[in-house]
Amino acid sequence: MKFDLSNPPKGFARCSVSQLVAADKMVFQVMIEKGVKPKRSTGGDCAMDTELLEALHSYQVSFGLMPLPAKAEKEKEKEKKKTEVPKNAFDKNAKGKGKGKGKAGVRQRFFKIPQAIYQKGGVAETPAGEAICFSYNLSHCANGPDGGSCAKGKHVCCKCFGAHGIKDHGS
Incomplete structure (x- = not known):
């Protein structure tokens, strides 16, 4: 059986940007936990170069990049309806949805x-x-x-x- 790693499994979403950012932070957190110093040693090699690959393959980073379940179509439609602006929203004759509340804590007469x-x-x-x-x-x-x-x-x-x-x- 051949797996297609470029596309997520059915029912799952692609990895989001927020997941990538969290995984990037986790890489450096794993290296900090191991005590890796960013300075070069006296021999000229950098410990970060060797430990970076191990941190990228760590369980914590891999787990953060797993595909998450995709949102159901109904949820996507609800979100779309919330963000959509009605065609007549900026019509001069359109009525508003109520009075403003004014300043908080101030009783208006x-x-x-x-x-x-x-x-x-x-x-x-x-x-x-x-x-x-x-x-x-x-x-x-x-x-x-x-x-x-x-x-x-x-x-x-x-x-x-x-x-x-x-x-x-x-x-």
């Missing part, structure tokens, strides 16, 4: 701004991160003075953060 405030360019928070009372800005909030605050937030303008409502901004 989301305020729904009333349309009247949004149209005038107002915001929901002061630069310091304090909530702004929308009732004060749209009509009147009796729960606190101008520039003060209530349970809903600070009584400041949503646009310039002055001690007036956005309804009085610019007048």
